[in-house]
Structure formats: structure tokens, C-alpha cells
Amino acid sequence: MALKRMDNVGIVVEDLDATIAFFRELGLELEGRATVEGEWAGRVTGLGNQQVEIAMMRTPDGHSRLELSRFLTPPVIADHRNTPVNALGYLRVMFAVEDLDETLDRLRGLGAQLVGDVVQYQNTYRLCYIRGPEGLLLGLAEELG
Incomplete structure (x- = not known):
């Protein structure tokens, strides 16, 4: 079975409205907003019962998306926003x-x-x-x- 596509990149933020405004200014389009919650969602993430506000942003060509998430529960437990560009993990x-x-x-x-x-x-x-x-x-x- 072949890979079909990369669907989206997820980014966890504190201020969803400001982040949406920033990516709109860059040129992405807001595809939609929703709250994802409940035990079923927690089974996917491994976090248990969770409540997350999400916004899906789409590039103008329609091929790429960013999923912006603001966790309401459980609370965020780590902050990697100011790590240097040579830190292990996802870069940018x-x-x-x-x-x-x-x-x-x-x-x-x-x-x-x-x-x-x-x-x-x-x-x-x-x-x-x-x-x-x-x-x-x-x-x-x-x-x-």
C-alpha cells in the first residue's frame, strides 16, 4: 500500500486567535474551527479525556495544511518554542x-x-x-x- 499524501502539520499554541491572524497574513486560509473532545480523541493522542480547540489552515494551492491546536484539558506540560534550531526533533x-x-x-x-x-x-x-x-x-x- 502506497502513501497517499502528508495531510497536515500540527502545532500547539496558547493564543489560537492571534496565531490564526498571523497565518492568514502569511497567506493561509482558515478552513474551519472546532472543539475536539472526549474519550475517543484521547485514545488517539494517548492523553485520555481531552478538550482541544483546533483550527485548520490551508495553503492557497490547497495541498498543505496546518492544524493549530489549543489544549484546554489536559494542560500543556512542556514548552519547546524557544529551543535553538539545532535541537533534536521537528525543526520548522x-x-x-x-x-x-x-x-x-x-x-x-x-x-x-x-x-x-x-x-x-x-x-x-x-x-x-x-x-x-x-x-x-x-x-x-x-x-x-
Whole structure:
């Protein structure tokens, strides 16, 4: 049996509304919001009886999604938002953008901070890492030529 697709990337946040606003500004569309709760959901996550507010954000091409989650119960027990980029585990989500400078200007208005510098890789890409809402690490890439 073959893999069909990567369905979404999940990100746990404290402020769901602010995070939705940030990703909308980046260009993702809010597909929907819901509360997921109950024993059945806890069996999937291994957390038991849980209550989670979720928002599904879709990229403009319709192929990729972010599932933003805010746990009401059980409470969040660890915070990895400020780990350095060389920490073990998931690193970041990378987004392709049309105009890197314009995108950075818009996202800075919502608190985004550049991690290092905007760099150019050969004549192919301009790239950078930013810290978005709640310190989430994101990559931005502008294809050149």
C-alpha cells in the first residue's frame, strides 16, 4: 500500500486567535474551527479525556495544511518554542513566498522576528528563518529567476 499524501502539520499554541491572524497574513486560509473532545480523541493522542480547540489552515494551492491546536484539558506540560534550531526533533515549517521582503514587512507587523539573516543560496533561493507567534520557528523561501 502506497502513501497517499502528508495531510497536515500540527502545532500547539496558547493564543489560537492571534496565531490564526498571523497565518492568514502569511497567506493561509482558515478552513474551519472546532472543539475536539472526549474519550475517543484521547485514545488517539494517548492523553485520555481531552478538550482541544483546533483550527485548520490551508495553503492557497490547497495541498498543505496546518492544524493549530489549543489544549484546554489536559494542560500543556512542556514548552519547546524557544529551543535553538539545532535541537533534536521537528525543526520548522517552510513556506514558499513570492516576495520575501514584502512578506517579512507584513509579518513583522504581527511580531515576527528574523532569526539570523536573509541569505541567498546560489541563484536559486532567498531564504530566512523567523520566529512567529509564540516563538514558532518558520522558514520562508523566495525562488529566484
